[in-house]
Amino acid sequence: MKTSPDTSQCPKPSCPAGDDDCPLIIELRQLRELARTDGLTKLFNQRHFRDALAQEMERTQRSFNPTSLMFIDLDLFKRVNDQYGHEAGNLALVHLAKLLQENLRRLDVACRYGGEEFVVILPGTDLFTGRFVAERLREKLAQSPVALETGPLHITASIGIDTYRHSDSDSAEQFIARTDKLVYQAKAAGRNCVVHGITDVRVDTHISADEKAALSDAFRSTDKKS
Numbered sequence: 001m002k003t004s005p006d007t008s009q010c011p012k013p014s015c016p017a018g019d020d021d022c023p024l025i026i027e028l029r030q031l032r033e034l035a036r037t038d039g040l041t042k043l044f045n046q047r048h049f050r051d052a053l054a055q056e057m058e059r060t061q062r063s064f065n066p067t068s069l070m071f072i073d074l075d076l077f078k079r080v081n082d083q084y085g086h087e088a089g090n091l092a093l094v095h096l097a098k099l100l101q102e103n104l105r106r107l108d109v110a111c112r113y114g115g116e117e118f119v120v121i122l123p124g125t126d127l128f129t130g131r132f133v134a135e136r137l138r139e140k141l142a143q144s145p146v147a148l149e150t151g152p153l154h155i156t157a158s159i160g161i162d163t164y165r166h167s168d169s170d171s172a173e174q175f176i177a178r179t180d181k182l183v184y185q186a187k188a189a190g191r192n193c194v195v196h197g198i199t200d201v202r203v204d205t206h207i208s209a210d211e212k213a214a215l216s217d218a219f220r221s222t223d224k225k226s
């Protein structure tokens with residue numbers, strides 16, 4: 001998974017005198033990275049998310065490969081802060097960020113959208129596979145408590161997932177809005193669950209028969225709370 005801003009496409013700031021160790025240039029590069037990183041979780045921030053999503057949607061238009069988008073919102077997080085303190089809340093946010101880093105593919109883009117809300121862009125991923133990934137993350141989070149000094153803290157998240165296809169005419173804002181809305185449906189459904197957008201699920205032809213079978217099994221339990 002991409003865990004730090006990919007600035008490889010942009011021209012790198014360079015020293016006019018050709019000094020690779022120029023302190024000003026090093027600082028400029030660091031500032032550029034900071035502008036796209038969330039300070040607490042070290043994931044990408046919302047600014048990078050918007051640029052990356054626009055890029056993937058454009059890629060979908062050119063390549064016909066769908067792009068899936070996941071919104072992940074920690075459940076009853078205010079209660080965590082109120083009961084265990086803001087520092088414990090911060091640890092929970094870092095815990096989720098680490099879980100995302102460890103359980104996503106290299107090309108997936110995980111970002112902190114703001115507060116206790118995270119987003120993941122899944123390039124080249126249809127809704128069928130995306131739902132499977134979302135359910136796996138939901139389950140992993142529910143089963144891996146945050147290790148606080150006072151003991152384990154169990155947290156869960158509500159997840160919305162939707163897909164942008166070549167035939168879609170949505171803007172990035174519309175795609176974001178329709179996916180974000182699904183999180184509210186997941187909250188209304190009782191939290192700790194995955195809600196997806198469209199239902200005409202298509203099996204990704206690039207996955208093996210074994211993977212398809214595993215996905216089908218997982219799908220039967222998808223959207224259920226553990």
Ligand SMILES: Nc1nc2c(ncn2[C@@H]2O[C@H](COP(=O)(O)OP(=O)(O)OP(=O)(O)O)[C@@H](O)[C@H]2O)c(=O)[nH]1
Nearest residue numbers: 074075076077078079081086087089090115116187
């Ligand atoms: N510790 C910590 N808390 C944060 C941070 N950003 C936002 N929060 C807290 O996240 C909480 C979000 O609370 P709400 O929006 O009421 O939602 P919730 O309690 O998670 O309830 P539901 O979303 O309905 O499950 C607020 O108490 C914010 O103060 C942060 O960076 N660190």
